[in-house]
Amino acid sequence: MRDSIRKLEVRVEIAPSRPLRLVVAALILRKGAGGTEVFICQRKPDQPMSLKWEFPGGKIEPGEGPEEALARELNEELGIAADIGERVAQIRHKYRNGGAVDLQFFVVKQFRGPLENRIFNDMRWAPLATLPEYDFLAADLGLIRDLSEGKLLEKI
Numbered sequence: 769m770r771d772s773i774r775k776l777e778v779r780v781e782i783a784p785s786r787p788l789r790l791v792v793a794a795l796i797l798r799k800g801a802g803g804t805e806v807f808i809c810q811r812k813p814d815q816p817m818s819l820k821w822e823f824p825g826g827k828i829e830p831g832e833g834p835e836e837a838l839a840r841e842l843n844e845e846l847g848i849a850a851d852i853g854e855r856v857a858q859i860r861h862k863y864r865n866g867g868a869v870d871l872q873f874f875v876v877k878q879f880r881g882p883l884e885n886r887i888f889n890d891m892r893w894a895p896l897a898t899l900p901e902y903d904f905l906a907a908d909l910g911l912i913r914d915l916s917e918g919k920l921l922e923k924i
């Protein structure tokens with residue numbers, strides 16, 4: 769009995785202090801003159817990881833499914849009603865200062881409403897080949913490389 773209590777205490781001590789954040793983000797796509805473009809957003813100067821570029825989205829709230837969470841975030845951040853499409857990537861990343869994230873990326877090809885900037889420092893459509901020119905969040909860098917080389921979306 770005492771042994772099992774001791775084991776339990778040890779487990780509590782080594783439990784991770786920062787939980788894994790479950791995050792969903794959108795690759796909102798359109799056809800541009802020079803090929804496919806994706807919608808990218810820049811974080812504000814007063815946010816953690818300030819001025820880094822990212823794909824719109826955010827944390828899944830308790831009780832939400834990933835698609836539901838992403839539709840909510842896109843409505844809150846950009847004022848659009850989006851049709852959430854195929855999940856094309858999942859990435860786990862440990863930030864040096866801020867714990868770990870589990871990121872799921874979904875394609876969005878259709879949405880209703882004009883894109884409004886409600887929370888970002890800047891936002892724009894970027895041709896896939898130009899993505900490496902932007903200072904993206906570290907977790908996104910593998911995805912950025914694949915997108916810019918035309919690897920990930922070839923079947924879409």
Ligand SMILES: Nc1nc2c([nH]c(=O)n2[C@H]2C[C@H](O)[C@@H](COP(=O)(O)OP(=O)(O)OP(=O)(O)O)O2)c(=O)[nH]1
Pocket residue numbers: 789791792793815816821822823824825826827869871905906907908
């Ligand atoms: N939306 C979005 N978040 C991303 C991307 N890549 C990446 O590492 N993240 C991280 C940054 C944040 O830690 C988290 C998203 O959380 P959030 O949007 O709900 O809130 P936040 O930026 O204020 O972050 P936090 O300080 O509350 O953790 O996921 C991405 O491409 N898009």
